[in-house]
Amino acid sequence: MDVFVVEGNATISGSVGIVGAKNSVLPILAASLLTSEPLELENVPALADVATMLGILSELGSDVQRDVAKARLSICSAATIEPTAPWELVRKMRASFEVLGPLLGRTGRARVSFPGGCVFGLRPVDVHLKGLVALGANVRQEGGYVIAEAPRGGLRGAEIFLGTPFGSSVGATRNVMMAAVLAHGRTVLQGAACEPEIVDLTECLVKMGARIEGAGSPTIEIEGAGDRAALGGASHRVIPDRIEAGTFLVAGALLDGRVRVEGCRPGHLASLCDAFSRAGVALERGEDWLEVQPRGGEPLRPTDVTTQPYPGFPTDLQAQWMALMCRAEGVSVVTERIYSDRYMHLAELLRLGARIRREGATAVVEGTPTLSGASVMASDLRASAALVLAALAASGETEIHRVYHIDRGYERIEERFRGLGATIRREQR
Numbered sequence: 138m139d140v141f142v143v144e145g146n147a148t149i150s151g152s153v154g155i156v157g158a159k160n161s162v163l164p165i166l167a168a169s170l171l172t173s174e175p176l177e178l179e180n181v182p183a184l185a186d187v188a189t190m191l192g193i194l195s196e197l198g199s200d201v202q203r204d205v206a207k208a209r210l211s212i213c214s215a216a217t218i219e220p221t222a223p224w225e226l227v228r229k230m231r232a233s234f235e236v237l238g239p240l241l242g243r244t245g246r247a248r249v250s251f252p253g254g255c256v257f258g259l260r261p262v263d264v265h266l267k268g269l270v271a272l273g274a275n276v277r278q279e280g281g282y283v284i285a286e287a288p289r290g291g292l293r294g295a296e297i298f299l300g301t302p303f304g305s306s307v308g309a310t311r312n313v314m315m316a317a318v319l320a321h322g323r324t325v326l327q328g329a330a331c332e333p334e335i336v337d338l339t340e341c342l343v344k345m346g347a348r349i350e351g352a353g354s355p356t357i358e359i360e361g362a363g364d365r366a367a368l369g370g371a372s373h374r375v376i377p378d379r380i381e382a383g384t385f386l387v388a389g390a391l392l393d394g395r396v397r398v399e400g401c402r403p404g405h406l407a408s409l410c411d412a413f414s415r416a417g418v419a420l421e422r423g424e425d426w427l428e429v430q431p432r433g434g435e436p437l438r439p440t441d442v443t444t445q446p447y448p449g450f451p452t453d454l455q456a457q458w459m460a461l462m463c464r465a466e467g468v469s470v471v472t473e474r475i476y477s478d479r480y481m482h483l484a485e486l487l488r489l490g491a492r493i494r495r496e497g498a499t500a501v502v503e504g505t506p507t508l509s510g511a512s513v514m515a516s517d518l519r520a521s522a523a524l525v526l527a528a529l530a531a532s533g534e535t536e537i538h539r540v541y542h543i544d545r546g547y548e549r550i551e552e553r554f555r556g557l558g559a560t561i562r563r564e565q566r
């Protein structure tokens with residue numbers, strides 16, 4: 138298994154280009170199941186999760202042509218689709234559950250393994266299933282699989298509320314939307330997730346011929362085609378990854394370097410920019426870039442940050458922000474409202490000398506000038522990114538084990554940090 142060896146007390150500066158968004162490309166790949174014509178995608182990141190999704194789609198019968206160096210691919214789900222997504226593949230990645238809606242819409246039947254738990258909590262799929270039932274699907278559970286069948290005559294549009302006690306569900310919004318585009322009649326999704334990745338998927342679906350309005354707001358209206366063969370091929374460029382951009386910006390702030398992220402959408406990072414301003418970190422911005430400015434001797438100020446659905450502070454940047462607050466002058470409060478158990482990074486940050494106390498869904502972080510290198514264990518994707526940041530700021534060397542978690546969602550992160558002047562080696566142990 139690969140290990141990162143990170144030299145601490147790092148200084149970084151320079152520019153880094155942002156790759157396509159993981160959380161956009163995965164559902165867009167699932168959407169390719171909605172048509173028998175090819176879907177051409179640009180800005181496809183080289184991530185382990187993308188390989189997993191392509192593995193599942195190949196298993197379902199899709200044909201994939203990929204040029205990794207050019208970040209392009211063409212995927213074609215021709216007439217015969219196998220409607221079963223097996224556990225061996227689905228268990229690796231929760232987003233693979235999002236093949237359920239498109240499979241059901243296109244073939245009238247889907248058998249998809251339950252995604253299972255994950256390190257930061259239960260992560261149910263009840264709202265996904267509620268939405269499909271509202272469209273008229275018969276949904277049952279059997280041997281760890283969800284089996285969904287459209288009624289005779291096909292799925293029918295409906296009015297569906299998709300909220301959860303923790304905010305709207307991104308995955309459920311996408312799954313139900315993808316089933317509804319081929320249904321008969323109009324579907325109105327209330328309490329829909331507003332994330333930019335929902336808008337990106339919608340833009341791709343519209344290019345394929347779907348009729349959808351309101352994406353990016355809590356009410357999405359879909360005029361179903363009423364014909365399983367209605368959608369066609371399309372070309373689409375995946376939006377840049379706002380979480381990756383945010384991670385590099387937080388690294389710049391933590392190491393007090395001038396770091397520019399290029400090819401991003403600054404408007405997708407408003408809540409992070411606001412948190413930076415409260416922390417005393419200045420940013421410059423252009424149309425498609427953001428740059429963290431060095432503080433010139435000014436301290437990093439402590440902040441209160443609460444994760445929320447978009448456009449609130451993203452849960453996917455909570456761990457990285459906590460790493461930053463470990464170096465603030467004073468006491469910060471971080472509250473996790475989406476996944477109350479998403480604190481796997483906390484114990485590992487403590488090993489690096491951080492001072493953090495958890496009270497339920499809240500973590501109280503006392504800033505300290507001294508973090509020191511140690512061996513730590515990556516536990517999930519974003520927690521691992523936080524460990525890379527903290528390791529770069531600590532004194533001495535840190536070994537980060539199980540970096541396959543990082544490879545799921547960051548493209549060659551160590552090479553890109555090296556490009557900014559950091560020393561990170563990947564070793565096979």
Ligand code: UD1
Nearest residue numbers: 160232260261262263264265301303305306307308309475
């Ligand atoms: C997506 C993102 C993930 C991000 C998360 C929240 C992808 C591939 N993943 O995950 O990176 O952290 O949004 O922004 O895009 N819930 C239910 N019932 C359901 C579904 C969800 O109670 O049926 C709850 C979840 O447990 C969680 C909240 O709703 O507390 C939001 O989850 P959701 O938006 O569905 O997350 P994902 O789509 O899985």
